Amino acid sequence: MALPKYTEPHYRIWHYFYLFICGCVFFFLIAPLFVIFPLSFNAEEFLVFTDGMKRLDPDAFSTRWYKDMVYGTKNPWGLAAKNSFIIAIFATIGSIILGTLAALGLSSRHMPYKGLIMATLISPMIVPLIISGVAIFFFMAKVGLAATHLGIILAHIILGTPFVVITVTATLSGFDHSITRAASSLGSNPFNTFMKITLPLILPGVISGGLFAFVTSFDEVVVVLFLAGLDNTTIPVQMWTGLREQLSPTILAVATCLIVLSILILLTAELLRRRSERLRGINR
Amino acid sequence: MSSETQKILSTDGIPLEESLKQAEKKNKIKAFLLVTPLLLFLIITYIIPIADMFSRSIDDKMVTNMLPKTYKAMEQWDGKELPPEEVFEAFYLDYKILVENKTAGRLQTQLNYEKNGFKSVLKKLARKQKKFEEGNYKEQIMKVHKRWRNVDYWRAIKRRAPAYTYSKYLKGVDMYSNEEGKIVQVSEDRRIHRILWSRTLEVAFFVTLFCFLMAYPIAHLLATLPMKYSNLLMICVLLPFWTSLLVRTASWMILLQQQGLVNDFFVWIGLVGDDNRPEMMYNKTGTYVAMTQILLPFMVLPLYSVMKTISPSLMRAGKSLGATPGVAFFKIYFPLTIPGIGAGCLLVFILAIGYYITPALVGGASGTLISNQIAYHMKSTLDWSFASAMGLMLLTGVLVIYWIYNKLVGVDNIKLG
Numbered sequence: 001m002a003l004p005k006y007t008e009p010h011y012r013i014w015h016y017f018y019l020f021i022c023g024c025v026f027f028f029l030i031a032p033l034f035v036i037f038p039l040s041f042n043a044e045e046f047l048v049f050t051d052g053m054k055r056l057d058p059d060a061f062s063t064r065w066y067k068d069m070v071y072g073t074k075n076p077w078g079l080a081a082k083n084s085f086i087i088a089i090f091a092t093i094g095s096i097i098l099g100t101l102a103a104l105g106l107s108s109r110h111m112p113y114k115g116l117i118m119a120t121l122i123s124p125m126i127v128p129l130i131i132s133g134v135a136i137f138f139f140m141a142k143v144g145l146a147a148t149h150l151g152i153i154l155a156h157i158i159l160g161t162p163f164v165v166i167t168v169t170a171t172l173s174g175f176d177h178s179i180t181r182a183a184s185s186l187g188s189n190p191f192n193t194f195m196k197i198t199l200p201l202i203l204p205g206v207i208s209g210g211l212f213a214f215v216t217s218f219d220e221v222v223v224v225l226f227l228a229g230l231d232n233t234t235i236p237v238q239m240w241t242g243l244r245e246q247l248s249p250t251i252l253a254v255a256t257c258l259i260v261l262s263i264l265i266l267l268t269a270e271l272l273r274r275r276s277e278r279l280r281g282i283n284r
Numbered sequence: 285m286s287s288e289t290q291k292i293l294s295t296d297g298i299p300l301e302e303s304l305k306q307a308e309k310k311n312k313i314k315a316f317l318l319v320t321p322l323l324l325f326l327i328i329t330y331i332i333p334i335a336d337m338f339s340r341s342i343d344d345k346m347v348t349n350m351l352p353k354t355y356k357a358m359e360q361w362d363g364k365e366l367p368p369e370e371v372f373e374a375f376y377l378d379y380k381i382l383v384e385n386k387t388a389g390r391l392q393t394q395l396n397y398e399k400n401g402f403k404s405v406l407k408k409l410a411r412k413q414k415k416f417e418e419g420n421y422k423e424q425i426m427k428v429h430k431r432w433r434n435v436d437y438w439r440a441i442k443r444r445a446p447a448y449t450y451s452k453y454l455k456g457v458d459m460y461s462n463e464e465g466k467i468v469q470v471s472e473d474r475r476i477h478r479i480l481w482s483r484t485l486e487v488a489f490f491v492t493l494f495c496f497l498m499a500y501p502i503a504h505l506l507a508t509l510p511m512k513y514s515n516l517l518m519i520c521v522l523l524p525f526w527t528s529l530l531v532r533t534a535s536w537m538i539l540l541q542q543q544g545l546v547n548d549f550f551v552w553i554g555l556v557g558d559d560n561r562p563e564m565m566y567n568k569t570g571t572y573v574a575m576t577q578i579l580l581p582f583m584v585l586p587l588y589s590v591m592k593t594i595s596p597s598l599m600r601a602g603k604s605l606g607a608t609p610g611v612a613f614f615k616i617y618f619p620l621t622i623p624g625i626g627a628g629c630l631l632v633f634i635l636a637i638g639y640y641i642t643p644a645l646v647g648g649a650s651g652t653l654i655s656n657q658i659a660y661h662m663k664s665t666l667d668w669s670f671a672s673a674m675g676l677m678l679l680t681g682v683l684v685i686y687w688i689y690n691k692l693v694g695v696d697n698i699k700l701g
Contacts, residue, residue, distance in 0.1 A: 011609060022505045025498045029580055030520045032535040033527060035545065039538065048543045098322040105318030110311035117319060119690070124330060126686050128638020130655040131334070131675045134662060138340070139333035158330050161322055219528045222640055226662065239530040243645050247537055255531040262526040266519065269526070 033259060040065055040252035047247055065253040077238060077254060084234040087149060088217040091156035095213035098157065099164025100206055104198075106165070107172040118165075125162040129222040132159065137226040147229030155223045160213030167212065171205025171276060204276035211269050215262075334679070341673035344449040350391050351378045355445050367438050372422040375441075376413065383410045399440035405429045452673035457481070477657070477674075484654040487571060487643075488636035492583075494576045495632050496625065499583035503624075506584070507591035521588075525581035533642050536574040540565040540646065566648025574646050579635055583628040590624030630689040634682055654678055 003015055043062040044050050052060025069077050102121055105111060124132055136155045137146065145151030175198075183193040199206075221236035228237055235254065242251045294303040348355060353374035361367045382388040388410055396403040412428045426432045454460055454467060458475040461467050469475070506514045506521070524532060539546050547561045556562060564570055594617065602612035640655040647653070654674065661671040 014609075018501060019505075022502050025502045025580075026517065026520045028498070028577060029524055032532065032539055032577060033524060035538055036531065036535050047538050047541070049545070098325060102319045102322040105315040105320075108311065108315035108318075110308060111315040111319070112312055117323065120326065120331065121319075121322060124326070126634065126682065127334070128634075128640075128655060128678060128682060130638055130640045130658050131337075131679050132330070134658065134671060134675050135330065135333040135337055137662070138336060138668075139329055154329060158326065161326070165322075215526060219530070221530065222659075225659075236528065236530050239528075239534070240641070240645075243530065243534055243537065247534070251534060252538075255528075255534055258528045258531050262528065263523065266522055266526045270519075270522070 036252050036255045036259065040249060040256045042249055045249065047249065065249040068250045069253045072250065076233060080233050080235045080238040083232055084218055087152050087156060087234060088214050090153045091160055091217040092210050092214045094153065094157040095160035095164050096206060096210045099161040099209060100168050103165050103168035103172060106169055121165050122162045124158050133223040133226045136223055140227055146227055147232060149232055152224055152227050152232055155227060156217035156220060159220060159223065160216050163212035163216065164209035167209035168202055168205045171202045175201065204272045208269055208272045211265055215265060337672040337676055341452050341669050341676060342448045342450060343669055345447045347391065347394050347444040348447050350382055351375065353378050354441065358442055358445065363439055363442055366433065366435050369422045372425050376416065376421045376425065379409065380413065394444065395440060398444055399437060401431070402437065402440065405431050405437065452670045453677065455670060456674050456677055480654050480657055484637060487575070487653060488633050490572060491575045491579060491636045492629050492633045495580050495583040496629055499580055499587055499628065503584050503587035503591055506588050508596065521581050521584050529578065529641055532578050533574060533645050536570070536646055537565060540570050540573065565646050566651070568651045570646035571643050571651035574642050575636060575639060578642060579632045582631050582635060586627040586631065587621065587624040590621055594620050630685060634685055637682060638678065
């Protein structure tokens with residue numbers, strides 16, 4: 001932003017100092033992510049920039065860690081990726097269904113005990129993960145679902161629903177209820193009204209809540225560490241194990257893939273947010 | 285309501301007021317039914333298990349269940365002198381079953397907590413009692429080891445009788461109840477939990493402070509820049525927000541290692557010598573740096589959403605009335621952002637106080653927090669009741685903060701992205 005011409009010199013200096021500080025903070029936020037990218041193409045086994053890499057010598061770069069990630073015998077990344085996607089997809093579907101229904105109920109002005117119920121529904125987001133992990137582990141062990149996919153999916157539904165509840169409730173806050181009444185008065189049954197009128201309008205909120213639930217499940221490690229057996233290891237658990245034992249470049253290759261995935265998710269979320277704002281008539 | 289309105293009837297002849305009430309009731313039930321599936325699901329799989337942690341944390345039935353006959357016989361014993369023959373007999377019978385089932389080891393450990401040296405006495409009894417003859421067990425047991433004549437050991441057994449205990453909570457703050465039943469502190473070199481609690485609070489406080497100091501300027505910049513630039517910069521905030529926690533922790537592990545880029549940079553600008561690179565990981569520095577970067581977006585987003593609503597003309601008005609930019613900022617802009625500051629700080633503080641993954645990976649021994657201790661007891665020592673007690677103590681703290689948050693900001697105002 002340009003300063004007006006009449007700005008006094010000391011204020012001008014202060015302004016550039018402020019911009020410099022902002023630049024540093026942005027650098028601090030974003031730069032660490034980009035260290036991983038070049039190092040994952042390292043030809044050596046070390047996690048430092050070799051002299052060859054600093055000279056941009058093509059021989060110092062290789063894709064061997066990506067090959068190791070896909071074909072490596074010792075690295076169960078394939079199984080972990082499969083498990084992660086299965087768990088995250090089912091957890092997302094579960095969270096979306098339960099969360100959207102609850103949000104529809106909560107947004108009704110007839111809802112009794114709204115504050116108390118909202119606090120209960122959001123509690124998994126507030127309670128520290130380690131405590132959620134302990135409590136969910138005790139429950140799953142009691143009902144015999146520890147070390148099963150179903151157990152982990154249910155656990156991730158618990159952690160994912162608050163996001164769906166929050167985003168859908170936010171979308172519904174600008175919702176014009178007279179259009180559903182109009183549909184009913186024109187003879188549409190409630191289910192039809194929901195599918196044809198309400199759902200298309202709240203869809204951006206539902207999808208962005210679903211994205212949150214997906215990322216929460218895909219990235220979750222604390223609860224899975226308590227619940228998972230050998231067969232249900234996920235990508236974050238594998239990374240956790242790898243980081244604790246030895247930081248290998250293969251982990252960086254996986255991390256690079258995850259960053260690419262998060263860029264895709266970010267773009268989707270941004271598009272949805274803008275679409276939702278346009279639909280709600282908020283122009284910022 | 286006046287009598288005139290009460291007379292108004294709806295088409296089917298019911299007074300309008302009643303008809304409205306019925307409709308209202310129907311809507312209430314409808315709304316509640318929509319919430320029910322999730323509410324029930326959460327109560328069964330989440331709320332009840334958390335409540336269950338409480339009963340687990342005070343549960344002390346292990347010894348009681350192992351020595352049922354002994355405790356029944358001990359009911360009559362006043363604990364002043366050596367117990368009568370019945371107690372000795374009951375204890376012999378209980379202990380015989382434990383030795384046969386090969387579970388005597390657990391009793392030995394538990395009673396040794398209560399009275400040092402109990403383990404060896406019990407082990408000796410396990411060996412000798414196979415040759416016991418029927419009758420007069422008091423004499424026979426006392427012959428095995430002279431400590432059985434010491435009434436303190438029998439008192440120790442009796443002290444374990446109650447099926448419920450708050451000793452795990454005392455242990456969580458480095459206290460215990462001694463032989464006379466008084467609550468005392470453990471010796472100074474063993475007070476590890478208090479160090480962990482204070483360190484957790486300290487780390488959470490400073491991470492919140494650093495996040496605030498860094499987030500405030502950039503949130504301000506994002507809120508005041510024209511849309512096309514701020515959208516681009518917003519990605520810098522949102523990309524880390526969406527990126528896996530482990531990926532971000534891994535990148536800090538690479539940056540902060542001794543041969544890492546940060547150390548390279550310090551050497552390059554001549555801050556430290558090449559042979560004298562400081563250790564920045566596996567201590568508190570690593571925890572601070574990594575946690576601040578990871579939690580920063582949670583501070584920026586609430587601040588941004590509040591700053592976005594502040595009209596720039598307010599500052600201009602202040603300046604046109606003669607305020608210097610500094611005065612205008614502190615008298616006008618800053619007070620208006622306080623809701624955002626409250627939201628961001630409490631969000632970051634709550635998240636930081638229960639942090640587990642990052643401290644475990646970059647924290648080392650001096651950077652671990654209370655959640656690491658909970659996980660340690662869950663996975664390594666298997667002292668689940670202690671882990672539950674510590675978890676509930678942490679949860680109480682978080683709920684108090686959450687309650688304040690709710691009073692100040694309201695849960696409904698949490699904004700995501």
